[in-house]
Amino acid sequence: MKESKDKMIQMLEDMMVIREFESTVQKHFAEGEIPGFVHLYLGEEAVAVGACNALEEKDYITSTHRGHGHLLARGGDVNKMMAEIFGKATGYNKGKGGSMHIADVSLGILGANGIVGAGLPIAAGSGITSQILDTGAVTLCFFGDGASNRGTFHEAINLASIWNLPVVFVCENNMYAISMPQYRSDGRKGQNIKDVSDRAVAYGISGVTVDGNDVMAVNEAVTEAVKKARNGGGPSLVECKTYRHRGHFEGDPTVYRSDEELEEWKKKDPISRFKNLLKDQELLDDAEYDELKEKVEARIKEAVDFSQNSPDPDPSEVTTDVYYGEGV
Amino acid sequence: MSKLTYAEALREAMAEEMERDKSVFIMGEDVGVFGGCFGVTGDLVERFGEDRVRDTPITETAIVGSAVGAAMTGSRPIAEIMFAGFLGVPMDEIFNQAAKMCYMTGGQAKVPMVLRAPNGAGIGAAAQHSERTEAWFVHVPGLKVVYPSTPADAKGLLKSAVRDDNPVIFFEHKILYNHKGEVPDDKDFTIPLGKADVKREGKDLTVVATGILVTYALEAAEKLAEEGIEIEVIDPRTLVPFDKETVLDSVEKTGKLIIASEETKRGSFTSEVSAVVAEEGLFLLEQPIKRICAPDAPVPFSSALEKVYIPGPEKIISAVKEMV
Numbered sequence: 001m002k003e004s005k006d007k008m009i010q011m012l013e014d015m016m017v018i019r020e021f022e023s024t025v026q027k028h029f030a031e032g033e034i035p036g037f038v039h040l041y042l043g044e045e046a047v048a049v050g051a052c053n054a055l056e057e058k059d060y061i062t063s064t065h066r067g068h069g070h071l072l073a074r075g076g077d078v079n080k081m082m083a084e085i086f087g088k089a090t091g092y093n094k095g096k097g098g099s100m101h102i103a104d105v106s107l108g109i110l111g112a113n114g115i116v117g118a119g120l121p122i123a124a125g126s127g128i129t130s131q132i133l134d135t136g137a138v139t140l141c142f143f144g145d146g147a148s149n150r151g152t153f154h155e156a157i158n159l160a161s162i163w164n165l166p167v168v169f170v171c172e173n174n175m176y177a178i179s180m181p182q183y184r185s186d187g188r189k190g191q192n193i194k195d196v197s198d199r200a201v202a203y204g205i206s207g208v209t210v211d212g213n214d215v216m217a218v219n220e221a222v223t224e225a226v227k228k229a230r231n232g233g234g235p236s237l238v239e240c241k242t243y244r245h246r247g248h249f250e251g252d253p254t255v256y257r258s259d260e261e262l263e264e265w266k267k268k269d270p271i272s273r274f275k276n277l278l279k280d281q282e283l284l285d286d287a288e289y290d291e292l293k294e295k296v297e298a299r300i301k302e303a304v305d306f307s308q309n310s311p312d313p314d315p316s317e318v319t320t321d322v323y324y325g326e327g328v
Numbered sequence: 329m330s331k332l333t334y335a336e337a338l339r340e341a342m343a344e345e346m347e348r349d350k351s352v353f354i355m356g357e358d359v360g361v362f363g364g365c366f367g368v369t370g371d372l373v374e375r376f377g378e379d380r381v382r383d384t385p386i387t388e389t390a391i392v393g394s395a396v397g398a399a400m401t402g403s404r405p406i407a408e409i410m411f412a413g414f415l416g417v418p419m420d421e422i423f424n425q426a427a428k429m430c431y432m433t434g435g436q437a438k439v440p441m442v443l444r445a446p447n448g449a450g451i452g453a454a455a456q457h458s459e460r461t462e463a464w465f466v467h468v469p470g471l472k473v474v475y476p477s478t479p480a481d482a483k484g485l486l487k488s489a490v491r492d493d494n495p496v497i498f499f500e501h502k503i504l505y506n507h508k509g510e511v512p513d514d515k516d517f518t519i520p521l522g523k524a525d526v527k528r529e530g531k532d533l534t535v536v537a538t539g540i541l542v543t544y545a546l547e548a549a550e551k552l553a554e555e556g557i558e559i560e561v562i563d564p565r566t567l568v569p570f571d572k573e574t575v576l577d578s579v580e581k582t583g584k585l586i587i588a589s590e591e592t593k594r595g596s597f598t599s600e601v602s603a604v605v606a607e608e609g610l611f612l613l614e615q616p617i618k619r620i621c622a623p624d625a626p627v628p629f630s631s632a633l634e635k636v637y638i639p640g641p642e643k644i645i646s647a648v649k650e651m652v
Contacts, residue, residue, distance in 0.1 A: 121394045132403055133402060155390035
């Protein structure tokens with residue numbers, strides 16, 4: 001019970017870190033301090049945290065354009081992350097990647113990817129390395145409902161299936177590919193099935209759909225899939241139904257969905273739900289929660305201070321890192 | 329030294345690298361029991377097993393995308409795309425994933441992979457199976473582009489490509505697969521990427537040629553020598569990085585430059601060589617550069633048309649005679 005309590009509190013804290021981090025990015029983006037595009041993970045925290053907590057250190061993940069949550073859940077350094085999003089030299093990618101490409105390769109993160117669906121074949125390839133070098137590593141591939149309509153989805157899952165690769169494909173179904181609904185009974189839709197996981201059967205792999213706003217449900221399903229993959233049972237597809245609180249990117253007027261729909265989903269907010277569950281089970285009280293919140297806020301504030309006080313990349317950096325280990 | 333075909337030399341390079349390094353593996357369509365569409369992988373599946381010589385379904389996107397993922401996690405994949413004309417299918421995986429991963433991660437990620445692709449026309453395979461696509465990749469920062477013209481170069485360059493920590497697009501000309509030549513047996517024989525080779529020395533005119541056009545330029549050189557014209561033939565061997573010094577040194581000596589390639593002319597590798605020489609060696613030239621390429625049209629099917637389409641030795645000979 002002690003271990004599971006610690007793990008549950010840790011998962012709550014991880015989700016709170018993502019929430020605070022993303023809310024802070026939202027604010028500084030609005031103030032014009034952050035260039036480019038940002039795609040926030042607000043509302044989807046339970047997926048990254050539930051899934052990444054099913055992994056071991058040697059495992060890998062592939063992330064997406066909405067990737068801050070994945071990196072944070074995998075243990076990313078908030079200072080280096082925020083500095084990258086601010087475009088500073090001290091960022092994870094030396095200011096060359098930004099929000100959409102933020103990654104810590106040493107944590108087994110095989111890039112956050114600006115091309116929707118690009119991570120699936122990369123994850124399959126990571127699975128090939130596990131087989132060829134017999135590493136025992138499992139690769140967890142995050143992708144969205146939008147990506148599930150790309151050819152990469154088909155080709156990568158088929159390859160993983162025929163070669164029995166140790167890959168867990170985690171579909172974050174946040175209901176919209178920008179403005180295109182994943183499924184509706186009538187009107188515009190991206191696909192004619194309610195559950196993306198229905199597609200698993202076509203590849204001869206197991207597929208489940210879970211409540212993506214329930215961190216324990218996500219963790220349980222992904223833990224099972226990871227265990228299966230690690231034991232030679234091959235790939236699985238785990239669909240987590242969730243919802244983004246913000247638009248596709250900051251600045252998206254979200255004309256394609258109603259305020260009522262958003263409010264309904266906010267009632268199912270993954271963090272308040274999990275906090276209430278922990279309180280009901282007497283694993284957390286209000287004072288402990290407030291303490292946690294203060295700690296998280298201080299951490300993110302420090303990350304902003306670090307970023308604001310960090311230098312811009314040197315102009316000479318424009319042409320470095322084009323080739324690995326070669327200056328220019 | 330052994331006398332090997334270009335295809336055998338490539339196979340030997342792969343076998344040696346797989347013996348040397350257990351992280352090296354092969355994947356592609358029909359590379360296993362079938363031995364490769366052009367027989368290049370041959371018996372490698374019998375020697376290394378199905379785990380390391382992986383037959384894939386028809387799935388170019390997953391072949392290249394998974395090569396990227398394998399390379400990022402400690403493997404050194406050699407992926408075969410059956411024809412260079414199929415490289416458009418996995419283009420995102422090449423130019424957005426393989427090529428940019430190192431830069432986008434600020435130098436954290438390395439992608440040591442080789443993508444082998446049979447290039448070129450001459451077998452009546454029509455437009456989609458005769459493509460020469462090297463220029464597409466020359467344009468992309470983060471990729472290296474290799475194109476050997478002899479069996480020895482094929483072996484030495486492929487071994488270097490496998491050992492390189494960056495994505496390498498490795499073009500092989502279909503007509504060259506059966507060409508024979510002396511190939512060093514030394515398991516540590518490699519040819520550095522970025523080093524051109526002067527295939528024949530000459531004082532009167534410089535021909536920079538790639539792929540099968542190196543063979544044609546050397547044939548032309550033999551005939552021209554009978555008439556007392558000595559042309560210098562340079563094979564860049566790697567298009568990226570490009571050894572411009574060797575070319576500029578030669579142009580300084582001869583003052584005349586022909587660039588010959590089987591590519592369609594517009595926006596080809598010959599355009600790049602021309603631009604580099606114009607920027608850095610314009611006053612070394614005694615007269616304008618000439619380029620010998622295929623016309624800006626898809627490769628025709630009929631042998632009668634294909635013969636006209638492909639630039640052969642006679643085109644080089646007449647261009648040289650116009651210039652000297």
